[in-house]
Amino acid sequence: MLTFLRRRIVSSALPLLVVVIGVFALARLTGNPTSLYLPLNATAEMRQNFTDKYGFDDPILVQMANYFGGVLRLDFGESLRTGEPAAAMALRAFPATLQLAGTTMLLAVLLAVIVGSWAALKPNGIADRISSFVSMAAASVPDFWLAIMGIWVFAITLGWVPTSGVGGATSWILPIATLLLRPFGVLVQIVRGAMVSSLSEPYIKLARSKGATEFRVVTRHALRNAAAPALTVAGDLTVGLVNGAVVVESIFGWPGIGKLMIDSILQRDFAVLQAAVLLTAISIFILNILIDLGYAGLDARVRPSGKPKKSPRSAVVAGGPTERNVNVQTTP
Amino acid sequence: MMSSTPTTTGKVRVAIAVATGSALLLSGCSVANTGSANGNAADTVRIVLPIEPTTLEPCDSTLSSTGVVVRSNITEPLIERNPTTGALEPLLATEWEATSDTEWTFTLREGVTFQDGTPFNADAAAFAIDRAVNSSLGCDVEGQMFGDPDLTLEVIDDTTLKVTTEMPDPVLPLRLSFVEIGAPTDADARVREPIGTGPYAIDEWEAGIKLTLAVNENYWGEAPAYKAAEYQWRSEGTVRAAMVTQGEADLALSLSAEDGAGDLGLNYPNNETVALRFSGDIAPLNDIRVRRAINFAIDKTGITDSLYTGASVPADQLVPPGVVGYNPDLKPWEFDLAAAQALVAEAKADGVPVDEKITIVARADQFPKIAQMTEVLQEQLGQAGLNIEVKIAETSVGLQYQVRPFVLNEGAIAMIVQHGNQAGDASFSTESYMTSDAQMSMFGTAEFDSLLAEASALVGDERQEAFANALAYEREEVVQFAYIARMTGVIAKSATVDFEPNSLSGDELRLAEITPAS
Numbered sequence A: 001m002l003t004f005l006r007r008r009i010v011s012s013a014l015p016l017l018v019v020v021i022g023v024f025a026l027a028r029l030t031g032n033p034t035s036l037y038l039p040l041n042a043t044a045e046m047r048q049n050f051t052d053k054y055g056f057d058d059p060i061l062v063q064m065a066n067y068f069g070g071v072l073r074l075d076f077g078e079s080l081r082t083g084e085p086a087a088a089m090a091l092r093a094f095p096a097t098l099q100l101a102g103t104t105m106l107l108a109v110l111l112a113v114i115v116g117s118w119a120a121l122k123p124n125g126i127a128d129r130i131s132s133f134v135s136m137a138a139a140s141v142p143d144f145w146l147a148i149m150g151i152w153v154f155a156i157t158l159g160w161v162p163t164s165g166v167g168g169a170t171s172w173i174l175p176i177a178t179l180l181l182r183p184f185g186v187l188v189q190i191v192r193g194a195m196v197s198s199l200s201e202p203y204i205k206l207a208r209s210k211g212a213t214e215f216r217v218v219t220r221h222a223l224r225n226a227a228a229p230a231l232t233v234a235g236d237l238t239v240g241l242v243n244g245a246v247v248v249e250s251i252f253g254w255p256g257i258g259k260l261m262i263d264s265i266l267q268r269d270f271a272v273l274q275a276a277v278l279l280t281a282i283s284i285f286i287l288n289i290l291i292d293l294g295y296a297g298l299d300a301r302v303r304p305s306g307k308p309k310k311s312p313r314s315a316v317v318a319g320g321p322t323e324r325n326v327n328v329q330t331t332p
Numbered sequence B: 001m002m003s004s005t006p007t008t009t010g011k012v013r014v015a016i017a018v019a020t021g022s023a024l025l026l027s028g029c030s031v032a033n034t035g036s037a038n039g040n041a042a043d044t045v046r047i048v049l050p051i052e053p054t055t056l057e058p059c060d061s062t063l064s065s066t067g068v069v070v071r072s073n074i075t076e077p078l079i080e081r082n083p084t085t086g087a088l089e090p091l092l093a094t095e096w097e098a099t100s101d102t103e104w105t106f107t108l109r110e111g112v113t114f115q116d117g118t119p120f121n122a123d124a125a126a127f128a129i130d131r132a133v134n135s136s137l138g139c140d141v142e143g144q145m146f147g148d149p150d151l152t153l154e155v156i157d158d159t160t161l162k163v164t165t166e167m168p169d170p171v172l173p174l175r176l177s178f179v180e181i182g183a184p185t186d187a188d189a190r191v192r193e194p195i196g197t198g199p200y201a202i203d204e205w206e207a208g209i210k211l212t213l214a215v216n217e218n219y220w221g222e223a224p225a226y227k228a229a230e231y232q233w234r235s236e237g238t239v240r241a242a243m244v245t246q247g248e249a250d251l252a253l254s255l256s257a258e259d260g261a262g263d264l265g266l267n268y269p270n271n272e273t274v275a276l277r278f279s280g281d282i283a284p285l286n287d288i289r290v291r292r293a294i295n296f297a298i299d300k301t302g303i304t305d306s307l308y309t310g311a312s313v314p315a316d317q318l319v320p321p322g323v324v325g326y327n328p329d330l331k332p333w334e335f336d337l338a339a340a341q342a343l344v345a346e347a348k349a350d351g352v353p354v355d356e357k358i359t360i361v362a363r364a365d366q367f368p369k370i371a372q373m374t375e376v377l378q379e380q381l382g383q384a385g386l387n388i389e390v391k392i393a394e395t396s397v398g399l400q401y402q403v404r405p406f407v408l409n410e411g412a413i414a415m416i417v418q419h420g421n422q423a424g425d426a427s428f429s430t431e432s433y434m435t436s437d438a439q440m441s442m443f444g445t446a447e448f449d450s451l452l453a454e455a456s457a458l459v460g461d462e463r464q465e466a467f468a469n470a471l472a473y474e475r476e477e478v479v480q481f482a483y484i485a486r487m488t489g490v491i492a493k494s495a496t497v498d499f500e501p502n503s504l505s506g507d508e509l510r511l512a513e514i515t516p517a518s
Helices: A002-029 A044-054 A060-072 A086-121 A126-140 A143-157 A169-199 A202-209 A214-244 A246-252 A257-266 A270-298 A312-319 A323-328 B008-029 B064-070 B122-133 B140-146 B172-176 B237-245 B288-297 B300-308 B337-349 B370-383 B395-402 B426-433 B446-456 B460-478
Strands: B044-049 B079-081 B088-090 B093-100 B103-108 B151-157 B160-165 B200-206 B210-215 B228-233 B251-255 B265-278 B357-363 B387-393 B412-420 B481-493
Touching: A002 A060, A002 A270, A086 A126, A086 A169, A086 A214, A086 A246, A086 A257, A086 A270, A126 A169, A143 A169, A143 A246, A143 B237, A169 A214, A169 A246, A202 A214, A214 A246, A214 A257, A214 A270, A246 A257, A257 A270, B044 B064, B044 B237, B079 B172, B088 B093, B103 B122, B122 B140, B122 B151, B122 B160, B160 B172, B237 B251, B237 B481, B265 B288, B288 B337, B288 B370, B288 B481, B300 B370, B300 B481, B337 B370, B357 B370, B357 B395, B370 B387, B370 B412, B387 B395, B395 B412, B412 B426, B412 B481, B426 B446, B426 B460, B446 B460
Parallel strands: B044 B228, B044 B251, B357 B387, B357 B412
Antiparallel strands: B079 B088, B093 B103, B103 B160, B151 B160, B200 B210, B210 B228, B251 B481, B265 B412, B265 B481
């Protein structure tokens, strides 16, 4: 296990570095942000003082060297907008996004398992039709429209929930419902497909012939083998939520890192942008490790060992469920 | 056939998964790094803004996002401008007089303390003004109101302050009305949460969530009606309006007519003027006939009626009514497409390259329906015979066209600008947009510069007349702009409060003027 973790940390360090350097360089290609931070009729002297203070006139390599020198001292710079340490702003905003994304994915997985399993049991039945409709809707409906419609219907017209904000449990409903649609739509199809495959395996027939209830057949036999690909996709969707909740955060006033990043981009607040990207990248790296460990928990064949090999998930995802699934059946 | 029985390890894994999931779900009762739920106390006025202030630093309170919270709420200036009459009224200073061309003496109010108990006196006032205007902080108020010249401050006694300018400045008191007086603090660093003399003090600022002010029990003046104020922010106008209609907020700022405030929406004149600013030294805009033609070609009434449902009106000059220097005799250019076409044809016949591209540049989301306005202008100017392209840029790119050093390698530029003169004197508009060397002026003339300089040195009625004549001269002989619309703002106000918005409300929302509905 430690060897596995060490290998993953080492292999992730380079992509992390590339991301940080890339964001650093791309941000500075947008030019000197002085005009955004000084009054419109600021004097030339004021502009030069501001530029000198933050080194915007320095060659980009000098700026990069100064930045990484700070990073080594755990100094990620300060916000041009607020003057606060950039790392503090990112760390303050990130948990809110993590909560939102985590809760959304948990609900999405639970609902997808229930509806996907039901759809697999009765193809072309009502659950199957619901899952198909939701999947199509998820692919077509933009978050922004969904959020505004949700506010209009459930907050304004019906008055069931608040319009926005973070006060109380009811304020979670609309943001989660808005974010839930797309991952649920994707996952329900994954679960449905994997369950259809699992339910057609010979060991399922054996379990039924031994008198196992349908519930037991689904939950103790088929679902376990169908869970692995769903877990892989859920992990990728969670990453997408962490990055892509910016619209929901903006509309509902959610104090998350997505809004912080978009504001930092628009305001050319380089230090905060870099800190937010770095934090998000590290969290995605940790999330991928957790997914790998979870996958290994589901399937003993892919548990990490000291031998170098491909990512456990990629080997099985490429091949899909196989006849080796007989190894994980349980007695009725 | 291999089989396995449920193991203790498996049960443990399930238990861990259930516990983790439950913790995540239960944590949903509160968001990380947030405090209490939204307050709804009857003695708290709830205001929703479009963006969170980046700072509450008093010397940056000329920034709308900062000033709307700070000005006259947390901090106060020496003098306050009445937004309705334009008159300067005493606040932390009770009297002021010009003791020479370059010297003003201010008598300060006695018995005033800052919210931390520090006494307000001439030393504190001098420190705050020096820090805002003379220091290397690069305060927004310095750039907006004072520019390069420094002030010399001399404390005569606890209640007497002498301020000396480098050049004669008849409007120094007006400029100082924008300097918010905070308690003495670090002169070399900005303060995020200031201490002032105002009727409210900062109670708590939950970054990203809300900002709460509590009444200053030791305020020197009349106590405000509300004991507390709570600010939140939502970037989407429809959500801000919905918060008021649903009773989640009492006031919502920076709305448009389409945001759904309905009967709770109030229109008010916000002193903003929208105009096309010409690069008058680049062909074909370097020909005055082409600039006049553009003025004739724009159907201003059509624009204000169709895009703004009549809430805005056609503009006739850069400064709005009520501002010193406003010329009441000027009328909007008539919409006369035939006259526009004739002028373009005349210029073309004289060899002016009217077929050269003119780019209308606009800053995205600068004001409601700016994109639609840009399209309308392109169509209308095209009908006059001009070759028009459009560029809508995000703010940081747009500013490269708006402020020196300008983008100069893209041909003639007609930039949509929105200028608000909240200062109350035409000099703040002319020094920004009209003199040849102004930061946002692309061209001028020596004669016009001379007229403006002469006007700036005058006071009273002479000043008013001189500026009014200068603006008329610009209109006829220089044509730096095509004035389009005098804008209005929209505020949503719930039925539970009484408040009358004015031209300052978007930049300075005075909590003391908000009272529970009678």
